[in-house]
Amino acid sequence: MQQAQKPFYKHLLILGISLIVAVGLGWILGQILLLLVIALAGWLAWYMFNSYKLSVWLLSDPGASSAKLHLPEHLQTALNINEQRITAQITQQQERFSALLDATDAFPEPLLFIDAEFNLQRFNPAAVNSLGFDQHNIGASVCDALEQAEFTHWLESRGLEADHLKITSPVDNNLSFRVQLLKYSEDKYLLAFTDITKIQLQNQIRHDFVANVSHELRTPLTVLNGYLEVLKADQADPNHEVFKKLYKQTVSMNDLVTDLLELARLQDESSTPKTITAMVDVSLLLNELSLTATELSLDQHSIEYNIDKALIIPGKKRDLKSAFGNLIANAVRYTQPGGEIQISWFRQAGSAVFEVIDNGPGIDSSDIPRLTERFYRADAGRNRNQGGTGLGLAIVKHVVEKHHGKLEIESQEGHGSTFRISLPLARI
C-alpha cells in the first residue's frame, strides 16, 4: 500500500504543476479557460488510454506480464505487488498439491482416482505393482482394467450394496484386496485398496485346522457312540447309569463336531457360488423340518405353521435347511413344555420372511447383539444342559449373509423371542 502511495503523490504533484503551467500560459495568452480545458482534456485522454490498456491486459492470458503496459508509476507498482502476491499463492498451492501427490505415491497400498463414469484419472505406484496398472489405463474404464463382474456390479451401485468388496489382483491370483469407494468431490471418487492376503491366509489356516480336527474326531466319536449306545441298553448292568451319561456326552460331542464342520463348510467361500440361481421350495423344506421339530419337542409344545406354499426363493437348500432348522430347534429346546411356537413363511415387500416366535424364557436385551458369536450363550449354565452347541446362531448368521439377507432378533426376558430372517426375492 505504502509502496504505491509515493508514486501516487508524485503523480498528483505533476498533475498540479501541469495545471498551474496551463493557467500561467493562459494568463500570458489571455486564454486561461481554454488552456485549462486543453490541459484537463489531455490528462483525461491519457487516463482513458491507460484504463483501456489496463482492461485489455486484465482480459488477456493470465500469464501475460504487466511490465510492457507502461502505466502511471503508482498503478504499475500496485500491479507488480499484486502479481507477486498471486505468484506466491500459486507457488504455495502447487507445493501443497505436489506434497499431496507425493503422499499418495508413497502410500504402500493401491489408490485409484476415478471420475463419475469410472474412468481412471490417476493411480499410485502401488497400483502398478499390485494391480498391473500403467499409463494406458489413464482415461479408460477401471472396470475394464480389473475385469471382474462382481467389482463392476458393486461399483455401479456406488458401493451402496456393501461398503467394501473383496477382490483378487488381475495380475496375481494370490493377492487379495479389500476395496472401498470414497467420494471426495462432486463427481470424483477414490478406490482405496487394502492388501488382505496375509489375513486371509491366517483365516484359512485357522479354518482348515478346525475343519481337520473336527473331521479327525468324527470317526472315533462315532465308534464310541455306537458302543456306548449298546452298553447303555442293558438296564441290568451295574454301570448302566455311567454308560447313559457317557453316551449323552458323546452325543453332545458329535453335535459339536457336526456344527463345527457345518460352520467350516459355510465359511469356505467356494462352497456357495457368488450368484445363486437355484430355486428352493421352502414349504417342502419346512415339511421335512417339522418332523425333526415334533421329534425334538416330544409333543410337549404346541407348534403352529403359517406357510405360503407358493413362495419359493433363489437359494441353497442345504444352507437354508441348516439355518431354519437351527431356529426351530432353539425355539423347541428353550421353550418350556406346554409352550407355544409359531413358524411362518410369508412374503413382505420385496422379501421372503422366515419367522419363529416362541413364548419361552426370552433373552436379556444385553445378550441379543452377541448371540451370533460362536459359543456365546445367554444363560451358559442352563443352556448347556439343554443340549446346544453354542454354534447354531453363528451358522444362521453365515447362511443369512451368504444369501444377502437380514437376521432380526426381538426378545424380552420372560416374554418369549422372535427370530426373523428376511431374504431378497430377486436375484441373489
Ligand code: ADP
Ligand atoms: P445353542 O446351541 O447354545 O442354542 P445358539 O447359537 O443356537 O447356541 O444360541 C445362542 C444362545 O442364544 C443360546 O445359548 C440361548 O441362550 C439363546 N437362544 C437362542 N434361541 C433362543 C430362544 N428361542 N429362546 C431363548 N434363548 C435363545
